[in-house]
Amino acid sequence: MKVVKFGGSSLADGPHVERAIAIIKEDPERRIIVTSAPGKRSADDVKVTDLLIAYATAVLHRDDYAEIREKIIRRYFEIAAFFDLPQKALQFIPQTITSLAETAFPNADYLMAAFKATGERLNAFLLAALLNHQGITAQFIDPKEAGIIVSDQLGPNNATVLPQTYSHLARFWESREVLVIPGFYGYTPNGEVATFSRGGSDITGAIIARGVAAECYENFTDVDAIYAANPTVVSHPRPIKEMTYREMRELAYAGFSVFHDEALIPAIAGKIPVIVKNTNAPQRPGTRIIPATNFKPQTTITGVACARNFSALYLHKYLLNKEVGVTLKILKILSAHGISYEHMPSGIDDLTIITRTSQLTPALRQQIALDIQAAVQPDHLEWIDDYAIIMVVGEGMHDRIGTTNGVTTALAQANVAIHMINQGASRISIMVGVRASDADRGTAAIYNYFEKEDA
Numbered sequence: 001m002k003v004v005k006f007g008g009s010s011l012a013d014g015p016h017v018e019r020a021i022a023i024i025k026e027d028p029e030r031r032i033i034v035t036s037a038p039g040k041r042s043a044d045d046v047k048v049t050d051l052l053i054a055y056a057t058a059v060l061h062r063d064d065y066a067e068i069r070e071k072i073i074r075r076y077f078e079i080a081a082f083f084d085l086p087q088k089a090l091q092f093i094p095q096t097i098t099s100l101a102e103t104a105f106p107n108a109d110y111l112m113a114a115f116k117a118t119g120e121r122l123n124a125f126l127l128a129a130l131l132n133h134q135g136i137t138a139q140f141i142d143p144k145e146a147g148i149i150v151s152d153q154l155g156p157n158n159a160t161v162l163p164q165t166y167s168h169l170a171r172f173w174e175s176r177e178v179l180v181i182p183g184f185y186g187y188t189p190n191g192e193v194a195t196f197s198r199g200g201s202d203i204t205g206a207i208i209a210r211g212v213a214a215e216c217y218e219n220f221t222d223v224d225a226i227y228a229a230n231p232t233v234v235s236h237p238r239p240i241k242e243m244t245y246r247e248m249r250e251l252a253y254a255g256f257s258v259f260h261d262e263a264l265i266p267a268i269a270g271k272i273p274v275i276v277k278n279t280n281a282p283q284r285p286g287t288r289i290i291p292a293t294n295f296k297p298q299t300t301i302t303g304v305a306c307a308r309n310f311s312a313l314y315l316h317k318y319l320l321n322k323e324v325g326v327t328l329k330i331l332k333i334l335s336a337h338g339i340s341y342e343h344m345p346s347g348i349d350d351l352t353i354i355t356r357t358s359q360l361t362p363a364l365r366q367q368i369a370l371d372i373q374a375a376v377q378p379d380h381l382e383w384i385d386d387y388a389i390i391m392v393v394g395e396g397m398h399d400r401i402g403t404t405n406g407v408t409t410a411l412a413q414a415n416v417a418i419h420m421i422n423q424g425a426s427r428i429s430i431m432v433g434v435r436a437s438d439a440d441r442g443t444a445a446i447y448n449y450f451e452k453e454d455a
């Protein structure tokens, strides 16, 4: 059996849902369908998840929410109307949305999670009704019934799956009818709704695919494939036909947003091939994400990604290499302030600690610098904010000599200064820290260099 997930834009309106239903009909192995909430119908549209966040915020602030609530209900009714589904069959939708505002939650975070989850829940309910209306026997299954149990240790809006989920899901392997399960959320052991991070329906799909040991996990979205570089940075980048899990993970981490980076973990554990396809052109091959065994790289680099929003704490101290415990002291300070770090390239007298800018406030930044100054007494300490990371990824780099040379040559030709360069321990990635304003130029230069070389 195949697990199929449709993204928000694939379920945004009647014509898209019609395409999704045709895709389900086309292959009887497509028996578990995971939904997102209706996404954007045009560039300036608003996702239902964002409408629900606005609704939750209005309820929390005791503002008037009638208009926003009606807007949300209308999104579902418009889809139903496209299929001439009588509104009477859909009373569950306005009832559920209205009752949210009257329900008591443990706190504002749980309220927010429950509101957000309603977007996918109602879309799954609607899709099941539409499939039945079209003559395909389908059943709506809520994550509670499916047994998707999550931890809310990092908060109810940042859930992580608990292992018992997989044994709960195994029974659905036998299902003969189509099951429609909402993505994005599960239930805590206490029975509260908790959502994954944004874009988390991908995660649900991967969890279910692993739980039922699916033959593959098809992820339907609005692009033909995952491209080797961001199409807004490089014109007509090469579509990636096949890539490994770890390549996808490194690229997703650095900004390839087509597939959620956390969604790879269950797929890897279950060795489930992931296939990213376009709902609007399902005949196109898409991108297959597979284990590294038997993968034969066709190109030196598979993709180049660029992530901004990093801040780097640069520290210089003579004889840093000889001093015992310096890094420990610094990491303890970061930990005491609740800051995680992403990378820590070091030299004999220098250390750079790269963190996500979103974790920092100006006050926190200053306090961390003061604490480190007091504990380590560096010769020089500074925060570099204008920081971006270019990630060059490819299984093909593993056995090839001279890839770093290609990266640095390309950057030199594009006049991009390198702040830091680090070959990933996996030997399939090279990470380059550059000024944020140079990031796009550098990414394009590296991509073009290797495309030319591989041609």
Ligand code: ASP
Binding pocket: 007, 008, 036, 037, 047, 049, 050, 119, 183, 184, 197, 198, 199, 200, 201, 202
């Ligand atoms: N609807 C959720 C979001 O917008 C989850 C998803 O679409 O995957 O983040």
